Amino acid sequence: MTAELQEPTTHRGILDWVNEVAELTQPDRIHWCTGSDEEWQELTASLVGSGTFTQLDPAKKPNSFHAASDPIDVARVEDRTYICSVDEKDCGPTNNWMDPEEMKTLMRGLYAGCMKGRTMYVIPFVMGHLEAESPMFGIEITDSAYVTASMRVMSRMGSHVLRRMEELDAAYVPCLHSVGMPLEEGQADVAWPCNDTKYIVQFPEERAIWSFGSGYGGNALLGKKCYALRIASVMARDEGWLAEHMLILKLTSPEGVVKFVTAAFPSACGKTNLAMLEPTIPGWKVETLGDDIAWMRIGEDGRLWAVNPEFGFFGVAPGTNEHTNPNAMKTINKGNSVFTNVALTDDGDIWWEGLEGMPDHATSWKGEDWTPDSDQPSSHPNSRYCTPIKQCDILAPEYDDPRGVPIDAILFGGRRKTTVPLVFEARDWTHGTFLGATLSSETTAAATGQVGVVRRDPMAMLPFIGYHAGDYFNHWITMGKENDAAKLPKIFYVNWFRRDDEGGFLWPGFGENSRVLKWIVERIDGQAAAKETPIGHVPADGSLDVDGLDMTPEALEAALAVDAEEWKAELPQIQEWFEKFGDNLPAVLWTELDGLRTRLGA
Ligand SMILES: Nc1nc2c(ncn2[C@@H]2O[C@H](COP(=O)(O)OP(=O)(O)OP(=O)(O)O)[C@@H](O)[C@H]2O)c(=O)[nH]1
Ligand SMILES: O=C([O-])CC(=O)C(=O)O
Ligand SMILES: [Mn+2]
Numbered sequence: 273m274t275a276e277l278q279e280p281t282t283h284r285g286i287l288d289w290v291n292e293v294a295e296l297t298q299p300d301r302i303h304w305c306t307g308s309d310e311e312w313q314e315l316t317a318s319l320v321g322s323g324t325f326t327q328l329d330p331a332k333k334p335n336s337f338h339a340a341s342d343p344i345d346v347a348r349v350e351d352r353t354y355i356c357s358v359d360e361k362d363c364g365p366t367n368n369w370m371d372p373e374e375m376k377t378l379m380r381g382l383y384a385g386c387m388k389g390r391t392m393y394v395i396p397f398v399m400g401h402l403e404a405e406s407p408m409f410g411i412e413i414t415d416s417a418y419v420t421a422s423m424r425v426m427s428r429m430g431s432h433v434l435r436r437m438e439e440l441d442a443a444y445v446p447c448l449h450s451v452g453m454p455l456e457e458g459q460a461d462v463a464w465p466c467n468d469t470k471y472i473v474q475f476p477e478e479r480a481i482w483s484f485g486s487g488y489g490g491n492a493l494l495g496k497k498c499y500a501l502r503i504a505s506v507m508a509r510d511e512g513w514l515a516e517h518m519l520i521l522k523l524t525s526p527e528g529v530v531k532f533v534t535a536a537f538p539s540a541c542g543k544t545n546l547a548m549l550e551p552t553i554p555g556w557k558v559e560t561l562g563d564d565i566a567w568m569r570i571g572e573d574g575r576l577w578a579v580n581p582e583f584g585f586f587g588v589a590p591g592t593n594e595h596t597n598p599n600a601m602k603t604i605n606k607g608n609s610v611f612t613n614v615a616l617t618d619d620g621d622i623w624w625e626g627l628e629g630m631p632d633h634a635t636s637w638k639g640e641d642w643t644p645d646s647d648q649p650s651s652h653p654n655s656r657y658c659t660p661i662k663q664c665d666i667l668a669p670e671y672d673d674p675r676g677v678p679i680d681a682i683l684f685g686g687r688r689k690t691t692v693p694l695v696f697e698a699r700d701w702t703h704g705t706f707l708g709a710t711l712s713s714e715t716t717a718a719a720t721g722q723v724g725v726v727r728r729d730p731m732a733m734l735p736f737i738g739y740h741a742g743d744y745f746n747h748w749i750t751m752g753k754e755n756d757a758a759k760l761p762k763i764f765y766v767n768w769f770r771r772d773d774e775g776g777f778l779w780p781g782f783g784e785n786s787r788v789l790k791w792i793v794e795r796i797d798g799q800a801a802a803k804e805t806p807i808g809h810v811p812a813d814g815s816l817d818v819d820g821l822d823m824t825p826e827a828l829e830a831a832l833a834v835d836a837e838e839w840k841a842e843l844p845q846i847q848e849w850f851e852k853f854g855d856n857l858p859a860v861l862w863t864e865l866d867g868l869r870t871r872l873g874a
Contacts, residue, residue, distance in 0.1 A: 280304040280394075283438045286411055289446055290394055293413050297450060298385045299392035305420060307430020315421045323463040324418055325610075329620030334607030338616045339418060340637050341488060342464040346613060347654045348490040348497070348539070348719045350735050353472040355502065357739065362476070364740030365852045366730075372475055375482075379471060382452060382484050389455025390415040396434035397427040399500045399581035400567060401674035408504070408581065409437050409444035412494050416451050416465070419492045422610060425584040425658050427495045445479050445503055447494035452485040474498055476506040476738050489586050489612075489656060490718075500565045500581045502738035508567070509739060509747050512754075517732045518566035519547035520578050522668040522677065523789055526555025531793045534566045534578055534761070535683035536708070536732040539718030540654070542685070542768060542781075544587045548599035548666060551786030553817055558786065559668035560599070561677060562661075563587065568679065570751075574759040579676035582661065588718070589614050589655040591626040596782045599666050600657075609659040613637040615650035624651035653717035681792050685766040686713030686729060691838040692767035694779055694831045695788045695816075697795055697802060697809040701752035704763025706864035707808070709745045710846050711765075728849045742856025749858045762796050765808065770831055778831040784821060791816050805834040806871035840874045 281287055281304070294302055305311060316337060319325035325337040355367040356375045363369040370378075395412040398404075414420060423429055437444060452467030470485035481498040483491060490497045504515035518534040525531075537543050547563040562580025571577045585603065589611065592600050604611075614624045615634040623631050634650055636642040642650045661667060670677045684707055686692070692712075698704035708731040715725045719735065728734070730741060737744045752760065766788060768781045791811055794800035800816075802809035810832055818828060846865055850857050 281434055281438060283441065290413065293448060294392060296380065296383050297387035297392065299387035299390055299415060301391045303391050303393050305393055305395045305430060307424060312424060315417050319417050319421065322461055326616060328622065332621045333609065336607045336609045338622055339610060339612045340639060341613055342466050343638060345464065345466040345486050345488050346652050347488060347717060348735065349470050349472060349486065350719045352470040353735065355738055356473055356475050358477050362739055364742060366734055366737060366741045375473055379482050379484060382469065383450060386450045386452055386454050387415040389459065393420040395420060395423050395429050396437060397423060397429035397495055398433050399427060399495050400579055402428060402433060402436055404674045409442050410447050410495055410499055411444050412447040412449060414449040416487050416492065418487055419449060422493050422658050423495065425660055426493055426586060427583050445481065445499050447481040447499060449483045449492055449494055451487050472498065474502045474738055476503065479503050497736055501736035504567065505738040513569040514751065516566050516568065517736055519543040519563045520561035520566050520580055521547050522559040522561060522670065523793060524557040531680040532677040533681045533683065534679050535685060537685045538713040538729045538732040540588050540716035541687045541713060544585060544600060545597050545782060546785060548597055549786055550598055550783045552783040553786050553790060556786055556790060559666045560664055561668050561671050570755055571678065574756045575678040576761055577676040578679050580671065584658060584660050586656055586658050589624045589657050590651055590653055593627050599664060603664045604657050604659045606663045609657055611657050613652040613655035615642055624655055625649050679761045680796055681764060682761045683764045683766050684708045684711050684731065686711050687769040688712060688767050689769065689771040691842065692770065693810055693834055695764060695766045695791060695811065696807060698763040699808060701757055701760055701763065702749060702860050703864060705745060705748040705752065706861055707763065707765045709861055710849065740856050742853030745861060746858045749860055764792055772827065772830065778827050780823065787817050806836065806868060807834055807839060810834060836872050840872055843869055843874055
């Protein structure tokens with residue numbers, strides 16, 4: 273070993289932990305990540321060498337790579353995800369639980385020798401800004417070069433972060449990851465090592481993460497869902513802030529009035545699209561701050577301030593194109609990106625369903641010949657691009673401000689074919705919390721399991737709440753009570769996905785969603801008119817700007833309609849949902865349900 277490797281850090285805690293993990297997992301080598309360009313080149317070259325990566329034509333996508341996963345490792349595994357709180361009741365009815373000591377014993381068995389034949393990468397990272405008042409540090413140990421390369425895109429990482437951790441002797445979240453496929457002497461590697469057995473485990477009291485068996489984004493890039501949502505939600509509960517599955521955008525009106533908006537939609541339900549929207553209404557401008565995670569704290573001014581803890585986009589590829597998301601296209605076309613489970617074209621580019629320029633022939637994500645006549649899609653429905661946020665032309669300058677931005681509106685939304693109108697406004701924070709707590713959406717390919725099934729996905733956080741969901745609702749209610757209601761964001765509910773009788777989308781969506789954003793900011797400023805309904809305030813006739821919109825008045829009416837019968841059918845489902853939480857459900861949410869029932873005349 274070189275001298276440098278003998279003393280890679282003066283942070284005793286980190287060094288001890290890394291040594292302890294190395295002893296358990298038995299890697300061939302330990303690599304302390306610097307985050308340098310040379311390191312990226314070595315990593316990507318070794319991934320090309322192992323067959324994990326195919327380099328794309330640099331003339332089309334510079335410094336970019338295609339990867340195809342094992343077909344059993346394509347999405348988050350919610351049934352293998354655990355919140356191992358000390359006390360089972362703190363995990364709540366929406367999470368899987370196992371006793372933490374039992375889980376550790378089981379996983380130590382899996383980790384024993386699991387990195388044999390591999391390099392163990394040590395990734396010092398920070399979620400959010402290094403200059404934050406209390407920087408949110410993490411160390412991910414992984415035996416996957418793919419994960420290491422992806423973490424470099426998705427988080428601020430490397431030597432400068434480690435040096436800061438040393439200066440502060442900082443606390444950090446230890447994040448242990450292994451693909452779970454040791455290589456015996458002489459055993460050849462595969463392009464996508466993983467294991468049939470998968471565990472994605474959070475220890476909330478200890479603030480530690482152990483992940484085994486998967487290389488897929490949300491299961492393996494541990495700074496993202498595991499830390500910035502599950503563990504951070506626990507920290508947020510304890511410290512009085514919010515860690516949420518939300519995009520952050522900046523909206524500027526033609527008059528130059530700026531508003532900041534966050535929106536929580538479940539996985540693969542349109543956060544990235546809305547975050548990068550190109551408004552169709554003249555003079556309005558959207559800039560992006562984040563597309564997946566928002567950390568929100570009450571500022572000295574009593575307002576709710578949001579930062580995006582991430583450094584890249586890990587976006588759904590299929591459906592992304594020049595019409596639906598031109599800004600994402602511009603971002604990835606600059607290169608420096610990783611594309612996983614999309615098709616590889618014969619001329620060294622990538623393609624997916626919904627992208628312009630369908631090729632006559634390509635190699636599918638499964639490595640098979642694909643043509644437009646194939647009966648299988650070229651790309652997995654949850655295929656993803658991983659691309660640096662700094663390449664986004666419409667990144668708002670405030671992204672770099674550790675204080676974040678003061679939020680004016682919070683949107684909740686889901687994917688519902690029926691019932692839920694295009695947009696409505698909550699009466700107050702508590703009612704807004706009720707809307708979030710009862711949010712429902714059809715399942716998508718972002719998690720393994722059936723697609724298209726309506727389920728409750730509270731605040732779009734069902735798979736990400738790191739503790740008892742009833743306590744999480746209570747935390748939201750408390751945030752409203754303990755702070756000045758007038759300064760908190762107004763809460764709205766949107767649904768881009770309502771269908772007509774033929775099954776087509778009623779609302780054109782994408783850039784046209786700017787019309788809904790406009791109505792929302794005009795509501796905040798007391799300009800747009802609204803109509804009171806049993807569920808909340810919907811746009812009054814003529815208050816939604818539909819100038820130049822290609823849509824019949826009937827379709828618009830159907831998109832905005834509040835059908836009392838449809839809503840009455842929701843009541844028993846909400847009742848059943850709330851009963852799950854027993855005494856942990858805040859009583860005011862029962863009051864909200866009673867109020868809705870009364871207003872519906874049910
Ligand atoms: N009909 C319709 N579909 C939309 C709209 N916006 C997004 N989508 C669809 O939503 C899916 C992609 O959602 P994303 O924005 O990538 O998902 P996300 O919310 O960022 O999801 P995660 O990264 O999984 O958390 C695609 O199927 C899009 O076609 C819209 O306004 N209308
Ligand atoms: O976690 C992932 O891999 C991607 C994502 O944003 C989600 O599923 O919500
Ligand atoms: Mn997400």
